[in-house]
Amino acid sequence: MGSKEDLLQAITELNEDEAYKLVQKLIDEGVNPNDIIEILRKGVEVVGDKFNKKEYFLTELVMAGEIFSQSTEILGPYMKKVTESSGNLETIVVGTVKGDVHDIGKNIFITLLKSAGYNVIDLGVDIPPNKFVKKVKETGAKVVAYSGLLTVALESMNATTKALEAAGLRQNLKIIIGGLPVDELWMKEAGEDAYTDNAFEGVKIVNKWIRGEA
Ligand code: B12
Numbered sequence: 001m002g003s004k005e006d007l008l009q010a011i012t013e014l015n016e017d018e019a020y021k022l023v024q025k026l027i028d029e030g031v032n033p034n035d036i037i038e039i040l041r042k043g044v045e046v047v048g049d050k051f052n053k054k055e056y057f058l059t060e061l062v063m064a065g066e067i068f069s070q071s072t073e074i075l076g077p078y079m080k081k082v083t084e085s086s087g088n089l090e091t092i093v094v095g096t097v098k099g100d101v102h103d104i105g106k107n108i109f110i111t112l113l114k115s116a117g118y119n120v121i122d123l124g125v126d127i128p129p130n131k132f133v134k135k136v137k138e139t140g141a142k143v144v145a146y147s148g149l150l151t152v153a154l155e156s157m158n159a160t161t162k163a164l165e166a167a168g169l170r171q172n173l174k175i176i177i178g179g180l181p182v183d184e185l186w187m188k189e190a191g192e193d194a195y196t197d198n199a200f201e202g203v204k205i206v207n208k209w210i211r212g213e214a
Pocket residue numbers: 037041044045046047048049051052058061062064065066068099100101102103104105106108109145146147148149150151152176177178179180196197198199200201202203
């Protein structure tokens with residue numbers, strides 16, 4: 001079996017030490033960090049499915065999250081090498097929306113933004129719309145990013161966009177959302193400017209906005 005399949009298996013079986021060893025092995029083999037993150041994601045997806053089927057419980061969900069976070073730490077220095085630097089220290093406000101505490105994907109996106117040269121304000125998790133509004137006002141940020149994995153996060157994203165509009169901040173602001181399996185139709189309805197479930201893709205979109213290419 002190849003190292004990629006081994007890694008997938010190590011995560012789904014929550015075999016922590018084996019997972020870290022394999023992440024390092026894949027890096028040494030020259031595998032792109034984006035591809036490694038995708039394998040890790042597949043792994044935690046399987047854990048999520050098992051949780052749904054009641055084969056795994058919250059402890060396992062927590063462990064899967066932990067394995068992912070630690071693996072991201074290992075990947076950190078290598079991720080920096082794959083993002084082009086073009087941020088010019090523009091400020092980007094990022095947070096996980098109200099009602100949702102998932103932050104692993106958000107943190108990956110932030111690591112990539114920072115390595116691309118952005119000044120990132122990380123609001124944290126479970127962030128109500130008014131906090132996003134306050135920070136965007138305070139910093140004059142041109143881009144704001146929401147993360148969310150729960151279905152209820154969709155409503156919170158919607159409410160946050162409405163609050164930014166109501167505060168008169170929407171005109172010069174680009175909004176990108178990520179995490180959830182959102183589709184274009186939903187995004188258009190809610191009024192954000194871009195969505196993606198891939199942090200690397202997200203940074204590319206932000207780069208284009210900042211360069212004025214989109
Ligand atoms: C780990 C995990 C947890 C951990 C979170 C730890 C942490 N610090 O984040 C813990 C145990 C705390 C947790 C709690 C819960 N969880 Co949970 N969790 C997961 C799990 C297994 C993995 C999520 C994850 O980290 N994936 C890895 C990351 C890297 O992927 P990602 O977030 O998609 O991010 C990538 C992209 O989307 C993108 N990205 C992410 N955000 C952003 C933002 C922007 C702007 C951009 C550009 C890109 C971007 O970048 C990343 C890399 O490309 C998922 C299963 C799954 N299928 O996802 C369930 C899952 C999300 N959880 C679920 C549930 C139900 C819960 C709980 C309600 C469980 C409970 N009964 O208490 C609570 C909710 C608590 C709350 N209020 O938020 C459900 C959600 C169902 C739904 N549709 O609403 C899932 C899908 C599991 C399942 N199949 O049922 N969970």
